[in-house]
Amino acid sequence: MKTSLIQESSTSDVSRKDKEETSPFVQYFRNIFNAVSSTIKGMSITLNYVLTRKPTSIEYPEVREVLPANARMRLYNDALNCIACNQCAMACPVDCIYITSYPRPKDLEVPKTEDGTPKRQVLVQYTIDTSLCCYCGLCTTVCPTECITHSHDYEFAQYTVGQFKYDYTDEDIIAWRDRILGQKNK
Amino acid sequence: MIKENDKQHEHLDHHHDEEEVMEDYEVGTKPESLRSELLTLNMGPQHPATHGVLRIEIKTDSEIVAEAIPHIGYLHRCMEKHSENLDYRGIIPFVDRMDYLASISMEVGYALTVEKMLGTEVPARATFIRTLVSELQRIASHLVAFGTYALDLGAFTPFLYAFDQREKILRFFEEISGARLLYNYVWIGGVWHDITEGQIEFLRDFLDEFEKELDEYHVLVTSNSIFKDRTKDVAIIDLKTCFEYGATGPVLRGAGYRWDLRKIQPYLLYNQLEFDIPVGGDHPQVGGVVGDCLSRYYVRMCEMRESVKIIRQLIEKIPAGPIMGKVPKIIKLPKGEIYMRTECPRGELGYHLVSDGGKEPYRLKVKSPCFTHVSILPKIGPGLMIADFVAAVGSIDIVLGEVDR
Numbered sequence: 001m002k003t004s005l006i007q008e009s010s011t012s013d014v015s016r017k018d019k020e021e022t023s024p025f026v027q028y029f030r031n032i033f034n035a036v037s038s039t040i041k042g043m044s045i046t047l048n049y050v051l052t053r054k055p056t057s058i059e060y061p062e063v064r065e066v067l068p069a070n071a072r073m074r075l076y077n078d079a080l081n082c083i084a085c086n087q088c089a090m091a092c093p094v095d096c097i098y099i100t101s102y103p104r105p106k107d108l109e110v111p112k113t114e115d116g117t118p119k120r121q122v123l124v125q126y127t128i129d130t131s132l133c134c135y136c137g138l139c140t141t142v143c144p145t146e147c148i149t150h151s152h153d154y155e156f157a158q159y160t161v162g163q164f165k166y167d168y169t170d171e172d173i174i175a176w177r178d179r180i181l182g183q184k185n186k
Numbered sequence: 187m188i189k190e191n192d193k194q195h196e197h198l199d200h201h202h203d204e205e206e207v208m209e210d211y212e213v214g215t216k217p218e219s220l221r222s223e224l225l226t227l228n229m230g231p232q233h234p235a236t237h238g239v240l241r242i243e244i245k246t247d248s249e250i251v252a253e254a255i256p257h258i259g260y261l262h263r264c265m266e267k268h269s270e271n272l273d274y275r276g277i278i279p280f281v282d283r284m285d286y287l288a289s290i291s292m293e294v295g296y297a298l299t300v301e302k303m304l305g306t307e308v309p310a311r312a313t314f315i316r317t318l319v320s321e322l323q324r325i326a327s328h329l330v331a332f333g334t335y336a337l338d339l340g341a342f343t344p345f346l347y348a349f350d351q352r353e354k355i356l357r358f359f360e361e362i363s364g365a366r367l368l369y370n371y372v373w374i375g376g377v378w379h380d381i382t383e384g385q386i387e388f389l390r391d392f393l394d395e396f397e398k399e400l401d402e403y404h405v406l407v408t409s410n411s412i413f414k415d416r417t418k419d420v421a422i423i424d425l426k427t428c429f430e431y432g433a434t435g436p437v438l439r440g441a442g443y444r445w446d447l448r449k450i451q452p453y454l455l456y457n458q459l460e461f462d463i464p465v466g467g468d469h470p471q472v473g474g475v476v477g478d479c480l481s482r483y484y485v486r487m488c489e490m491r492e493s494v495k496i497i498r499q500l501i502e503k504i505p506a507g508p509i510m511g512k513v514p515k516i517i518k519l520p521k522g523e524i525y526m527r528t529e530c531p532r533g534e535l536g537y538h539l540v541s542d543g544g545k546e547p548y549r550l551k552v553k554s555p556c557f558t559h560v561s562i563l564p565k566i567g568p569g570l571m572i573a574d575f576v577a578a579v580g581s582i583d584i585v586l587g588e589v590d591r
Contacts, residue, residue: 034411042406046343056350070379072364093276136279136370141378150364 072135072150075128076180077168081113081147084121088139088148096132097139100125113145123169130156131164151180224252227572231260237334237579238586242563244572251575254567256560262590269550274300274374274517277550282368284552285588287330290323290359291530293372298453299526299537300374303519311507312376317454318500319359319371321493322389325396326355327531328486328493331583335483336407338580339416344407351399354392361385375513386501393494400490408472408487417483418474421566421578425477431565432558435533436489437582440466440482447529461496464488479581486583518545532556532583552591556584 022030058065067073084101101121104110110118140148158164166173230241239260245253265284269277281296282289294316301308308316333348356366362379363371371378407413423433425441438445446463448456466481468488474480519541527536533555540549559582566578 031411038409038411042343042410045402045406049347056353068361068364070364071360091276093272093279134279135365135368136282137364137378138275138279138370 067152067154070150071152072137074130074151074153074156075133075139076149076151076153076176077126077128078147078149078177078181079123079126079168079174080177081115081145082123082126082168083113083117083119083145084123084126085144087142087144091138091142093136093138094132094134096129096134098125098127098129099123113147115145117145126168127165128168129165131161149180151176152183153180222247229575237584240560240579240584240586240589242567242579244567244575246572249571251567251570251572254564254575256563258557258560258586258589260590261586263587265591266550266552270546270548273545274519274547277547278373279368279370282370283587284554284591285530285532285535285556285585286367287585288323288327288531289367289369290319290372291327291528291535293369294320294454295526295528295530295535295537297372297374298528299524299539300517300519302526303522303524303539303541304374304513304517306375306511306513308376308511309508310505311380312509312511313454314500314504315377315381315509316372317456317459318381318497318504319362319377320454321496321500322355322358324493324531325490326352328490329355331486331531332403332407332483335580335583336413338576339413341407341410341413344403347399347403347406351396358385358388358392373510374517376508376510380509381504386504389497389501393497397491397494400487400494404487408484414473414480416574416577417479417581420479420574421570421581422475422477423482423562423566427562427565431562433533433562434555434558435529435531436482436485437533437559437562439463440485441477442467442481447527447534451527453528455500459496459499461492464492479577482581482583516545518543519547527553530555532585532588533559552588554588554591556586556588560584560589 084099086099089095089097089099101123104120104122110120112118135150137150140146140150156164168174224245224247227244227246228241229244231239241257241260243255243257244251263283265280269280272280278293278296281292284292297316329348329352333345333352336342336344336348359369359371360366362381362385363369364379423437423441425443427433428438428441428443433441434445442465444463444465447453448461449463464485466478466485467476469484472480472484519539521541521543523538523540525536525538527534529535534553535555536553538549538551538553539547542548562582563579567575570578
């Protein structure tokens with residue numbers, strides 16, 4: 001009741017004149033008719049959705065959506081192909097990549113990556129703090145050997161924040177290599 | 187309404203006099219003298235109707251807002267200061283996070299600013315793609331505005347329908363850029379990934395379907411008499427207020443002023459495209475007065491249709507060619523400053539970039555449309571019912587990430 005009073009007081013003069021012409025009795029029933037008829041119109045659309053549309057939601061743990069080829073999920077660095085050039089760490093806007101390396105001693109043979117780039121640095125540690133990462137993808141674009149990529153893993157909840165620091169020179173993580181490269185080639 | 191209040195006060199005063207008379211008879215049993223005062227109510231920061239973490243301190247007189255004071259800063263992430271320590275490419279992910287519902291529009295504005303200062307030529311295909319994605323982003327952003335506005339007013343179903351359509355646009359963005367919301371897609375000098383023929387085909391199907399959906403939204407929401415009663419003649423922002431506060435975008439167009447930077451100061455390809463600028467009062471059959479919540483809502487709905495029109499024109503004549511221009515590996519802007527403005531879904535977005543010739547900007551100031559619109563709330567708030575105030579906040583469509591930056 002109060003709402004209608006306020007709305008009437010704030011309407012312009014033109015609409016007020018219109019309302020004065022029709023009697024409140026007629027207006028009352030016209031309002032009811034308008035409300036009911038527009039609700040029925042809306043309901044018919046909803047009913048149409050219920051009957052003719054397929055559900056668009058998917059039941060997540062059982063059914064999984066296929067990600068696009070360039071989807072940006074958890075970072076993965078292929079440590080075997082990394083030349084420790086530090087470019088990804090420079091490009092990272094949130095500084096979440098930590099690299100430790102030293103120049104390879106001269107008397108040792110210089111190994112090469114898969115695309116033939118000599119690995120002049122010995123990679124000791126390559127850590128990404130995934131909890132800091134903002135998934136912008138800038139590190140992947142500057143990599144000369146294309147060893148750092150966004151994998152398609154998106155389920156990596158952990159119990160503590162510290163567990164999000166992945167050292168990609170770790171053997172357990174190198175073991176992911178085949179699976180992640182397989183995702184990319186799919 | 188104010189008169190009604192005064193009557194109440196008179197009534198109370200009258201009572202008071204009677205009690206004073208009573209006092210003479212029964213000493214010691216005096217009832218506490220009746221008085222009225224404003225009740226302070228916090229709307230937010232975790233209120234679902236405030237669209238993010240906006241806190242509005244409302245002083246209410248019964249159910250009528252007497253004073254509304256917005257408190258901002260709950261989503262302040264220091265983006266402007268932080269960008270002074272980043273190279274020009276690294277700022278783009280931060281720019282994304284300002285208006286997280288229209289990231290592409292933010293990126294386009296920033297990329298145009300840097301390119302203009304750098305003097306880079308952007309390839310024709312990249313410009314086409316940029317125009318295309320920024321119009322798609324406008325549809326996605328307005329769909330959220332439409333859905334959440336209906337949600338604010340108590341209708342849940344339109345929200346789901348709007349998000350169903352938005353999901354298709356987000357899927358398209360995910361395919362071209364790799365992310366669903368924070369794209370980092372528009373780069374300085376061009377765009378990151380190319381659009382394939384299949385994706386354009388997908389867009390064609392989507393647009394046909396979306397136009398039909400849009401008609402259904404109008405039947406479902408716009409013509410609904412409850413929705414109309416809630417929005418008609420509520421929270422009127424007239425042209426004078428718009429000019430005083432510097433409102434832009436759908437708020438200004440809802441007040442009946444034909445102002446759109448895509449026409450006034452064309453950037454990208456907008457001077458080659460045919461489209462109209464819908465303003466409040468174009469469709470008098472909708473009802474209400476110019477500048478109320480309904481006309482702001484209706485301007486957004488019409489803009490979506492115009493965006494569909496623009497995208498249809500674009501995908502017919504998209505040229506082949508490269509998508510990245512020649513940009514130096516380390517971007518160093520010449521000494522100087524620039525102000526560049528673009529029309530993002532919520533209004534006029536401006537970047538003021540000051541460079542001292544180094545790898546990082548000296549200062550990057552962002553003129554955000556939502557900040558301006560939040561500042562109108564104390565002006566339009568007083569006199570509204572609390573439920574109408576929720577409708578007013580929803581109708582200006584704010585994103586707090588952009589207000590606080």
